[in-house]
Amino acid sequence: MAETLAIILFALIFILILVGFPIAFTLGGISVLFGLVVFGPDFFYLLSLRIYGTMSNFVLVAVPLFIYMGMMLEKSGLAESLLDTMSLLLGRLKGGLAISVVIVGAMLAASTGIVGATVITMGLISLPTMLKRGYSVELATGTIASSGTLGQIIPPSVVLVLLGSVLNVSVGELFTAALIPGIILVSLYLLYIIVKSTLNPASAPPLSGEEISKFREKGMLKRILGAFILPFVLILAVLGSIFAGIASPTEAAAVGAMGATLLTVIQGKFSYKNLKEVMRETTHLTTMVFIIFVGATAFSLVFRGLGGDRFLAETIAQADLSPNAFITMVMLAVFVAGFFIDFIEIIFIIVPVVAPIFSALGVDLVWIGILLAVNLQTSFLTPPFGFSLFYLKGVAPPEVKTGQLYRGIVPFIIIQLLFLGLIIVFPEIVSWLPEVLED
Incomplete structure (x- = not known):
């Protein structure tokens, strides 16, 4: 009976979220009602202890930082400077501007880990330029x-911090393990753009010689150094301190927060506003x-108190699923x-259960x-509710249609799945x- 209630709880929450109810209040509200009915008023005491234990988790301090x-x-303004400099450096190549966007996206990911900020910034800066060219x-x-x-896979990543907390594994170890996959994924994106621009040059034309020569005449070396040194110093301070074992991810996040503030001061963009x-x-x-x-x-x-995790484990055992079959099933879900x-x-919702x-x-x-x-990264890209698509649509010129956004993202979703x-x-x-x- 208890196991049946656990499955009903899971299904009810999932359905209500799909319908559009706010996740925080759906998760908490329905769970508290179930807990109160099944366990009585003592449930509130147990819940307060669990919430306090979660909120006193030092690793989670990295999230706001x-x-x-x-x-x-x-x-x-570093993103704008990086994109501008990189696009002019690679401007002679077919697809050079798109290659620049991927490289700068990777650098911003290694500096911030915030998807919304990165997509909006690059959408505002590079999309009009790419369309104009x-x-x-x-x-x-x-x-x-x-x-x-x-920013979902390249450390430092808020996703990896949250996953580390839920899976109860070291966030520093997740950051280290994610570095090579992140580099390979960037390389696959670049490979696709190079192949696409080679097969269809009209879709990604190079910059004009006039623009390139103008860039090279006006203090090219100074611009390159100014655009690249500051972000690299920040990346080195954050990731280097973690990989060298000097700082925990939370301490490195504090270093990054201070470093980002100092970079903004250096760029002359810091203000009270x-x-x-x-x-x-x-x-x-x-x-x-x-x-x-x-x-x-x-x-x-509530789910574990009702024996839902035990029920699922027994069901998997009885189904005689191999670890690989179960992994495939979870990844598909x-x-x-x-x-x-x-x-x-x-x-x-899903990760604590599995x-x-x-x-x-x-x-x-x-x-x-x-x-x-990597799988969750695709949730930002998959229509109809991919948040990355929403962010980009919000800052895109009016002539960019939703259908074009959806068609454009399909090759990258395929790359993600192949990489997975x-x-x-x-x-x-x-x-x-x-x-x-x-x-």
Whole structure:
């Protein structure tokens, strides 16, 4: 009976979220009602202890710090400088501007980890330029939307911080394991753009010689150094301190937040107005994440109290599924869920349910964390509710149609799925760097 109630709870919450009810209040509200009916008033005491334990988790302090870092870098103007310089450096190549967008997207991902800020910034700066220079709408929008989501997999990533907390694995180890997959994914994006622009040069024309020569005449070296040194210093400070074992991810996030503020001061973009906007947005996003966390804690407590996790584990055991078959089933479920609900919802609803089963099957949870991060990245890209598409559509010129956005993103979704399969077949992609650093 209790197991049946657990499945009803899970199904009811999932359906209500799909219908459009707010996730935080749906997760928390329905779970508290179930908990009160099944366990009585003592449930509130248990829930308060669990929430306090979650909120006192030092690792989660990295979330607001990384969000602040990303928002402050958006104000610094570094993205604009990077894109402008990179596009002129690669301007002679077919698809050079699109290649620049991917590289800058990767650098911003390694500096911020905030998808919304990256997509909006690159959409405002590069989309009008790409369209003006004759790029096809599909290639331009697909490149920007997909490059903006690299912050989901390239550390430091808020997604990896949340996954580390839910899976109960080291966030630093997840960051280390994600670096090589992130580099490979960037390389696959670049390979697609090079092949596409070679086969169809009209979709990605090079810059004119006049623009290139004008750039080279006016202090080219100074511009290059100014555009690249500051972001590299920040990336080195944040990721270098984690990989070298000098700082924990939370401490490195604090370094990044301070570094982003100093970079904004150096760029002459720091002001009380900007600081106020950054702090307001950081507070808004952090509050959203943590109120969902509270709801997820209530759900997890009730679901496990009703024996839902035990029921699922026994069902999997009776079905005699191999670990690979179960992984494939979960990845498919996460991918389909990504069409309809946000990555935070998936992390807090689906992952806590399947994590104990992965542990029971003896699967490496760090590897699972990277698989989930890559899969969740596609939730930002998949129509009709891909948030990256929403962000880009919001800042795109009126002539860019939703259908063009959807068509443009399809090749990148295919790349994501092929890459996901590659990590499943060759887990060494994830485990190689952590093993090397341990030696």
